[in-house]
Amino acid sequence: MKKILVIVERHAGAIDDSAWELLTLARALAGGDGTVSAALLGEGLDALAAELAKGFDNVHVFDDSRLAVPDAEGDGLALVALIEREGYSLTLAAHTNLSIDLLPWLSVKVGGPLLADCFELAWRGDELEAKRTVFEGKVHAKVATSASDKGYFATVRGGAFEGAAPAANAGGAIQPESLPADFAPRRKALRTVEPEAGEVDITASEVLIAVGRGIEEEENLEIINSLAEAAGAAVCCSRPVVDKGWLPKARQVGTSGLTVSPKLYVAVGISGSFQHMGGVKGSSYLVAINKDAKAPIFGVADVGIVGDLFEVIPALEEEFKKVRS
Amino acid sequence: MDIAVCVKRVPDLTEAEIEIDSDGLSLEDSDLDYDLNEWDDFAVEAAVQLKEKHGGKVTAYTVGDDDAEEVLRRALAMGADEAIHLCDDAFAGSDPWGIAQALQRAIGDRKFDLILCGAISSDGTSGHTGGMLAALLDLPQVALATALEVNGDKAEVCHEVEGGLERVVEIALPAVITVQSGINEPRYVSIRGIRKVAGMDIDVKECDDLGLDSGQVGDAGARVRLEELALPPTGGGAEILEGSIDEMVTTLIERIREQGAL
Numbered sequence: 001m002k003k004i005l006v007i008v009e010r011h012a013g014a015i016d017d018s019a020w021e022l023l024t025l026a027r028a029l030a031g032g033d034g035t036v037s038a039a040l041l042g043e044g045l046d047a048l049a050a051e052l053a054k055g056f057d058n059v060h061v062f063d064d065s066r067l068a069v070p071d072a073e074g075d076g077l078a079l080v081a082l083i084e085r086e087g088y089s090l091t092l093a094a095h096t097n098l099s100i101d102l103l104p105w106l107s108v109k110v111g112g113p114l115l116a117d118c119f120e121l122a123w124r125g126d127e128l129e130a131k132r133t134v135f136e137g138k139v140h141a142k143v144a145t146s147a148s149d150k151g152y153f154a155t156v157r158g159g160a161f162e163g164a165a166p167a168a169n170a171g172g173a174i175q176p177e178s179l180p181a182d183f184a185p186r187r188k189a190l191r192t193v194e195p196e197a198g199e200v201d202i203t204a205s206e207v208l209i210a211v212g213r214g215i216e217e218e219e220n221l222e223i224i225n226s227l228a229e230a231a232g233a234a235v236c237c238s239r240p241v242v243d244k245g246w247l248p249k250a251r252q253v254g255t256s257g258l259t260v261s262p263k264l265y266v267a268v269g270i271s272g273s274f275q276h277m278g279g280v281k282g283s284s285y286l287v288a289i290n291k292d293a294k295a296p297i298f299g300v301a302d303v304g305i306v307g308d309l310f311e312v313i314p315a316l317e318e319e320f321k322k323v324r325s
Numbered sequence: 326m327d328i329a330v331c332v333k334r335v336p337d338l339t340e341a342e343i344e345i346d347s348d349g350l351s352l353e354d355s356d357l358d359y360d361l362n363e364w365d366d367f368a369v370e371a372a373v374q375l376k377e378k379h380g381g382k383v384t385a386y387t388v389g390d391d392d393a394e395e396v397l398r399r400a401l402a403m404g405a406d407e408a409i410h411l412c413d414d415a416f417a418g419s420d421p422w423g424i425a426q427a428l429q430r431a432i433g434d435r436k437f438d439l440i441l442c443g444a445i446s447s448d449g450t451s452g453h454t455g456g457m458l459a460a461l462l463d464l465p466q467v468a469l470a471t472a473l474e475v476n477g478d479k480a481e482v483c484h485e486v487e488g489g490l491e492r493v494v495e496i497a498l499p500a501v502i503t504v505q506s507g508i509n510e511p512r513y514v515s516i517r518g519i520r521k522v523a524g525m526d527i528d529v530k531e532c533d534d535l536g537l538d539s540g541q542v543g544d545a546g547a548r549v550r551l552e553e554l555a556l557p558p559t560g561g562g563a564e565i566l567e568g569s570i571d572e573m574v575t576t577l578i579e580r581i582r583e584q585g586a587l
Binding site: 009010011012016069070071072073096097098100101102103104105107108109112113114115116117129132133134135136137138139140141142143144145146148186187188189190191192193194195207213231239240242243244245255256257258259263264284285286287288292293294296297298299300301302303304305306307311312315316318319320323324 | 336338339340342343345352421422425444445447448449450451452453454455456457459460461465466467468469481483484485486487488489490491492493494495496497500505506507510547548549550551552553554555556557562563564565566570571573574575577578580581582584585586587
């Protein structure tokens with residue numbers, strides 16, 4: 001019988017949607033006779049625990065002021081003890097900044113194999129096989145674990161599984177848990193930094209021109225700005241452009257930046273990594289302009305032009321000017 | 326302060342035509358360029374900046390075949406003082422767990438104040454090695470650092486956390502910190518700079534030197550094995566427009582208007 005644990009990520013006092021996606025996957029992996037539990041850590045968790053109990057068989061609740069600020073080390077110390085006590089066959093978490101901080105450490109402490117950022121995951125006998133992307137997201141890899149008597153760990157790509165709707169009548173057990181007696185994190189949260197509000201709020205814009213590494217030089221942003229002006233759009237970007245200091249962090253779209261849901265999203269010189277596309281939500285009409293026909297962006301876009309952005313953008317600017325005048 | 330920095334040689338795929346090798350387990354590499362993993366470039370820069378500010382020494386480590394020596398030379402050219410190459414046929418096929426074990430053996434008997442790793446490698450993209458190394462060394466750790474300051478026996482680290490936020494944490498040293506891209510501006514390394522360090526000795530260590538059994542690392546010791554690489558299925562994606570640039574752009578505007586997105 002499979003016992004599966006889902007580590008629930010919380011953000012700003014709410015349960016992250018990933019918990020319900022992980023529930024779908026966990027149910028499939030648990031089979032008919034298995035169980036699916038959630039681990040919820042934080043402070044003041046009664047309402048969140050009740051919500052989770054509508055979908056999970058069992059909710060382990062670590063409600064403690066020492067966990068008030070989400071922190072991978074504090075969570076990890078609590079979870080090692082829980083996983084060892086309960087003997088979970090598999091522990092799942094969303095592939096996020098928190099799990100990148102937590103899971104490598106946790107899996108080594110418990111002693112089981114760890115699969116990262118899976119978009120498919122299945123049992124093969126008593127072992128696990130998975131699919132994930134490697135080589136900058138440009139190649140798919142099939143991977144498998146070795147046999148483990150300490151259970152398995154996997155982080156799962158956001159959006160890879162449909163979220164399960166919590167059933168109002170399902171009654172999961174809420175199980176209060178205590179932190180281990182020797183709980184002593186060696187790092188301390190000092191303050192949380194909110195992203196600086198930019199002069200432009202890209203989350204409010206209906207049309208976004210997104211620029212990536214393909215722009216090559218800072219001065220080339222000029223053609224993007226003038227395209228945006230012609231299109232009545234705001235300019236946003238992928239991570240490399242912020243890393244180089246060409247645009248402020250408040251313009252970054254992605255899992256480590258902002259989430260946007262415009263009507264029209266024009267990605268220029270952006271390869272379309274999962275980290276970037278994770279920030280484009282809703283039903284945006286997605287246009288990709290990239291010189292690399294094999295760029296992953298063309299796999300997710302609605303319409304694409306394979307070509308040199310330095311030739312395409314000025315022509316596109318002229319067209320936008322015509323239709324908007 | 327004495328700092329270890331762990332680096333990796335990876336293929337640069339920005340402009341590359343990717344083909345899977347006939348073994349199904351690697352890339353056809355005859356036309357690929359290799360370079361220092363981007364995140365490790367930031368980690369080496371962070372280490373060298375800390376040394377410049379606080380004194381001490383930077384030691385670069387890599388696990389890899391003979392060719393991996395070039396990324397150690399690059400780290401030396403950036404300002405590392407010493408480089409150690411963990412090189413053994415038995416490391417082939419190692420997962421992050423295997424790499425972390427090799428690094429643990431090499432680093433564990435030295436007294437470093439800080440161990441820096443790139444947060445992720447562009448080839449494996451797991452982001453596991455630093456956190457696993459910390460667990461094996463039983464040191465505190467922080468992942469995805471975007472700013473880093475050392476004050477005596479503590480470090481203040483800003484790192485990426487849930488929902489696009491960043492959080493500043495204080496951590497006791499020694500510690501393992503994994504570095505996110507953009508934390509600094511890695512210095513330029515000229516060909517002349519590489520030449521200058523061409524004569525520096527690089528210590529090479531094999532499994533035996535590290536007290537590792539060859540069954541603990543590589544394919545044999547991997548907890549996660551690669552079974553097959555494949556290019557992503559094509560089709561089902563974007564409608565790719567054809568024609569001259571003007572034709573493509575005109576059609577594009579039509580499509581956008583049909584969707585009511587303008």
